[in-house]
Amino acid sequence: MTRTAGPPAAPRADGRDAIRRVARVITDVVAAAARDARRERLVVLDAGTPEAGLLVRCLTEGGIGLPVERIRSAVGGPASIDGLRARARAAAGVDGLLLDPVNKTVAVLWPETVAEPVLPLADLYASQVAALADGWSAPADAFDLIARAGGIGPVDAFLMEHLDRRRPVEEALRLIPDPDAGAELRDRLAAGWWWRRRLGLVPKLGGRTLGLDLR
C-alpha cells in the first residue's frame, strides 16, 4: 500500500522549466532502454500517486514516441501495491517495459519495496517530486517514521546532506530533531545497502545516482 502527501516546505524549482528538463532526460533514457531491451510499449505502475502522474506527464511532454499504458489501482479502494505490481507485470508481458515511478527518498530508505526494471524518477527526492507535482508518496508504513523525523523536508535534507554533500551520517542526522527517529533512519540507510545494489535502471538527474554512483 502507498500513501500520498502534499508538498513539503521545500525549495521549489521553476516548475515549467524543471519539468521540461527532467522530462527530456527521462524520456531519452526510457526510450534508449526500450530500444535496447527491444520493447515496443511502456507500462506505468500507477498507484494514483503524484509520481505516476508526473512520470506520464514527463513521457508525454518529452515525446516518448511509444505507447504508454497505465496500470491503475482500483478507484476508491485502498491500493494494494502487491496486487498492482502483479497486474502491471502481467500487462507488460514480453513486449512491454514496466516503469515504477518511485522517488529517490523511498528508493534509498525503503529499497526492498522497489522491484521493477526501470525507475525513471528515482533520482528525484520526494520533496523535489513535490515541487514538480504538488505531492509525493511513500509506502504507507513509512509515514510514521517520516512524521516523527519532522516531515519529508528534514528527511530529504538529511539524505542530501549525507549522500550528495558527503557529510558523515551522524553529522547529517543533526537535521533530524528526534534522536530516536534519526537512529531509525540511520538503521534504514544501513539495512537498505544490499537492496540498493540491485535496483533497476535510474536516469541520472543529480550528482549521486542510484546504480551509477551510489550503490
Next chain:
Amino acid sequence: MSDQLHVSLLQTAPRLADVEGNAARILEATPRLGRQAALCVAPELALSGYDLRDAAPDVALTSPQLAARLAPGGAVVAGFPERAADGAVYNSVGHVESGRVVFVHRKVHLPTYGMFDEARVFAAGADIGAYEWNGWRLGLLVCEDFWHPGLLYALCAQRVELIIAVAAAPGRGVFEAEGAARFASWETWRRMASVYARVFGIWIALANRAGVEEGVTFAGGSLIAAPDGSLIASAPEGEVAVVGTTLDRGELARLRTPAWHGRDDRPLVVARALLRAEGIE
C-alpha cells in the same frame, strides 16, 4: 600554412560498441566546407561509445585503423579506444587526415571516482605533447585531463595556440539547472574553458558528446573559447549538433590584449618547484 583555421565540433551520440556505425555518423556530420584548413572534432570515444567495460579490447583500433576509417572526412580529431602494439588499450584521441595519422594523445588521467571506473578498462597515458599541423601549434586532451591544469600548462609551455579537448561528460544537476541550461554541471566546464583560454591566451575547443548510455545522459554543450575568454561557438546541451567557427591567427595579438600572461611565464621556475615537490633536487 594558413592563418585561418575552421574548427567544427561534431557533437555526436555514439552507439555503444558500434564502431562502423559511429564512424559513419562522424563522416555524415562532417561539414563539407571546401576549405583546406578545416578541422572536425568528434568527442571522447566517439568511435566506440563510453561504457565499454570488457568489450574495450574487442572494439579497440590502432591509430592507422582510425585514420583509414575516417579518411573520407579530411582532417578529423576523434576519441577512440586505441590498441597499442603491446596489446594495452588506451582512451585516446587521434588527429588523422586523409588516411594519415597526424598525432595521438593517450588520456593521462583516468577517472575512478563516482560513476567512473576507467582505470579498470584502460591503460593511462604517460606524456603530454604539442604538435604542428598546417602551421598551427596544437595540443590534445581527453575529458578528465581537462580538470588537471598542469596538463594545459605543459601544453602552453610548448607554445600551443589551440587546445582541443574531447569529452564524454555526463549531465548532472537537472533539477537545479537555470535558464536555458539543461544541466547545472555543464556550467563548470564552460567556466573552465573560458578561464583557461583567458589565462593562457589560447583558443580552447571542447567537444562533448550527446546521447544516452543506460541511465547516463551526456551533456553536449560543446564550445570554443577565444583567448580573451569569450565563447565564440556553443552547441545546445544534450542534443546531436554541429557547431563551428573560424579561428584567425591574425586576431591572436588583439585577443591577448591587454596582457598575455603566457609571454611572461617562466616554466623552469615551475619545473624546479615540481621537482622539489617530488623530492628530486
